[in-house]
Amino acid sequence: MATNRLRSGVTHLVESVSPQQATFENAIRPLAEIDNEVKSSVQYMALFQAVSPSPELRKASSAAISIIDKAYLALFQHEGLFALVGAAHGNYSRSRDDIIDEEDSRLLDRFHRMFVDNGIELAGSARERYIWISRRLIDLRVAFMENLSNDPGYVWKAENELEGVPLDTLELDKDYLSAVFRISLAKPSVNSILVNCHNADTRAEIFLKSQTLYQEKNVPIFREIINLRDEAARLLGFPSYATQKLRQQLVKSPDRVRSLLDQLDRALQPMAQQELQVLHKVLMKPPRLSDFDFQHNQILKEKYHVDQELVAEYFPAQVTMRRMLNIFETLFALAIIELDNLTEICKWHPDVTAYEVWEANKSVFVGYLYIDIYPRPGKYNHAANFNIYPSYVGRDGKRTSVASALVCNVSRNSDDQPPLLRHREVITIFHELGHGIHDLLGKSKYAMFHGHRNVSDFSEAPSQLLEYWCWVPECLKRLSCHYSYLSPKYLQHWKTAKASKDALQPPMEIPDEIVHNLVAAKQLNQGILTLRQVAFSKFDMEIHNPASHNEIEAIDFSKLYNLLLQDMTGLQGPQDGLNWGSGHATSSHYIWGQEANYYSYLFTRILAADMWYTHFQSAPLNQDAGLKYRKMILNYGGSQDEWKLLTSFLGRDPTIQAYLKDIGAITLENKGEENTFERFGNNVP
CATH class of the missing domain: 3.40.390.10 (Collagenase (Catalytic Domain))
Incomplete structure (x- = not known):
């Protein structure tokens, strides 16, 4: 139904307006109204793919998304419609303020770019190939996402193999005859074991299993998607998919992404090396990726007296x-x-x-x-x-x-x-x-x-900014209420867990000492943790910015992913060599959402840290600051130039200094590197 409305709306528009008559009002605004109504009619369908308890409905949602995406793709490959958009785009000079406002101007540019990026200016066999690739990529993405929604499987473990793990945090069933537990490999269970389990062999096995989920189906899909993206970008005249995508973002090129990642690498490596030495000393051997979460948790308990449970x-x-x-x-x-x-x-x-x-x-x-x-x-x-x-x-x-x-x-x-x-x-x-x-x-x-x-x-910057409230003592106390106060049943459960009917009930609000210890541990292992994000970002750039198409066809994605993860963090895989998993194929990041954009998780943390320290650190719950932020950033969405909004809110260009201080990477020894953050944004050539 939505696709029929889409087609009929486009047909009416093309038949009622000629390219010679095309203006913003009679061509672009009607196209925007079609786009508005399509999005409002179909976006909930994507939700069902992710949340419905019914496998049939999830599958139907995937099929519907594929149909709609292909219809939407065809919209921006429609030659008659592009004639209108191209004419309107050409009729407006760069200075459009006296004719249309900034949001209208951004819309006009966005529509024109969407046509170009969908191959409208290609001809002959190149055009046919590009259209085939575009439709194929939709099918592959849907299949990849469907696989991620499948049951991840399970392992069987005896209770002694799960020492230290709160069993009520696991998705499990118990086989009472053989005294073993059937443990789901869903993310919460995997995380609980990696954080809490004292048995190194169990941690290694669970980590390895988590890195090989959906491997048989998603690894070949992943390869085909990356190959086709690269081929499509080169058909459009770009040297890589990353070059094509980044030209419209704040960080304008793969070279600038590489510069940002290298800068973070230099700033963080001394910090990470110190962290690795501590882990090595505790383990009496080189630390592995499967050991990290557990040892991190142990240090929290023993050094900072933070018990996460x-x-x-x-x-x-x-x-x-x-x-x-x-x-x-x-x-x-x-x-x-x-x-x-x-x-x-x-x-x-x-x-x-x-x-x-x-x-x-x-x-x-x-x-x-x-x-x-x-x-x-x-x-x-x-x-x-x-x-x-x-x-x-x-x-x-x-x-x-x-x-x-x-x-x-x-x-x-x-x-x-x-x-x-x-x-x-x-x-x-x-x-x-x-x-x-x-x-x-x-x-x-x-x-x-x-x-x-x-x-x-x-x-991601607005959401990463809000994470800071989770480290503010006043906010942590506001968020807290010991569960034993919620009902007599829960109080009894707490007393039973303490093995004492006379145990003194803890305070209702989280104690100052626990809050102090938690906040004091905020920078623990931030060198390693941040370099893990650098590794994921470098992998993203490597696969989306190869020197040639032949190079991308030759890359072993699993080995590259594992190599970067090991080299950047200094942590070894769960077994020797690099053939221990395909973590890149276990999440949607590189397929739908953060393709050629994973670096943004780090870049936006830099922006978020600067906003926090500039406007909120001194008074986190100040409504005047919140309303200023709402008015100057949140209200606009993507309708205005984000760099201008940001610099207006900050009163200057952002720097990396606040972020490096926040994670503990700026010390007296490297203070001279504080202001080396390369400027980005539309105003930077």
């Missing part, structure tokens, strides 16, 4: 989620109200909670926020925010309301204990809620630029 007792999921929303209410002058009586037909699973979001004075309705944070079979295995319904100004001149969904996978516990959030899960949820808030507060005219639809190397 004890910390989690103060963050019962439902209470902490509500209090997170309260912080957003305070910062951004909102009222977020749970819909208690929402019928099951309005939710995709009973675990889902839904909220209405209003301006604080209830004068304006903003939209709906859905929260779905617990794992289940077939559900998207990572954390993300999904826009269900975008905001834009409709044909009637009225703004549509937003619907946004937070989708995570946090640890569940036994029925006698509520789901508890580890601190890293608190950070993850706060981050993804940041995307949701960006979604809800965006006020662009066009769905194309709504909410977090910024250029790809800016869109």
Whole structure:
């Protein structure tokens, strides 16, 4: 139905306007209205692929997405429509302020670029090949994502092989005859074992299994996608896919990405080497990737007196989620109200909670926020925010309301204990809620630029900024409530766990000492952890920016991924050599979302750190600062030049100094490197 409306709308537009008559008002704005309505009609379909309990519905969602994506692709390969867009684009000079505003100008440029990037200017066999590649890439992406939604499998382990692991954090079944546990390889269970298990062999096996998930199906799909992307970019005249994509982002070229990554590498290696020496001394052998999370947790316990399981007792999921929303209410002058009586037909699973979001004075309705944070079979295995319904100004001149969904996978516990959030899960949820808030507060005219639809190397910055609140003592105390206070049943569970009916109930609010220790440990192993992100980013650039097409065909992606991960972090794989897994094929990052853009996770952290230290560090819950940020950054979505918005908010160009200080990489010894951050943005040649 949506595809029929799309085709009929395009046909009417092409038949009613000639290229000689094409203007913004009669050609570009009607095309934007078609785009608005398509996005508002179909975006929820992608959500079902990620969250539906029904395999049939997930499969139908994938099929629908493929049909719609191909129809949308055909829209930007339509020669008659390009004649209108090209004519309108050519009719406006670079100075368009007296004719159309900045958002209109960005829309016009975006539409024109989308046609060019979809091969409209190619001819003959090159055009035919490009169109085939475009459609093939959609099919491959859908297949790759479908595989990620499949059951990841399981392993069997005896209880002694799981020493140290809180069994109620695992998705498991017990075979009582043989006294072994069937453990799911879903992300929460894998994380719990890697963090807590004392048995090095178990950790190594689980890590290896996590790196080989979906290997048989997704590794060949991954290779074909990368090869076809490179071929398509070269057909368009670009030397690589990364060159094509980066020209429209803040960091304009692969060379600049490489410069950024090399700069971080230099700044972080001395720090990481010190961290590796500590790990080596503790383990009495070179540390492996499968050892890192466990040893990191052990150092937290022994040196910083941070017990993550004890910390989690103060963050019962439902209470902490509500209090997170309260912080957003305070910062951004909102009222977020749970819909208690929402019928099951309005939710995709009973675990889902839904909220209405209003301006604080209830004068304006903003939209709906859905929260779905617990794992289940077939559900998207990572954390993300999904826009269900975008905001834009409709044909009637009225703004549509937003619907946004937070989708995570946090640890569940036994029925006698509520789901508890580890601190890293608190950070993850706060981050993804940041995307949701960006979604809800965006006020662009066009769905194309709504909410977090910024250029790809800016869109993570607002969410990464919000992670800082998870390290503020005042906020941690606000978010906390020891689970034993939630009900008599939970109090009894806590006493049973302590093996004492007379145990003194802990304080309701997380104690200052625990908060102090947690915050003091923030920089622990940040050299290694950040270099792991550098490794993933370098892999992304290597595969998307080869010197020649022959080079990309010759690369062994698994070996390259593993080599970079080992070399950058100094941590060895779970077994000798490089044939120990294909981690690149176990997540969607390089296929749908961060392709030729993984560096942005680091680049936007630099931007987020600068915004935090400039505007929020001294008074994190100051509403004036929150409203200034909302007005100057969040409201615009992607409708304005992001670099201009950022420099206006900061009052200057951003620097790397705040980020390096935040992770502990600036010391008296390397203070001279503070201001070496290369400037980026549209104003930099």
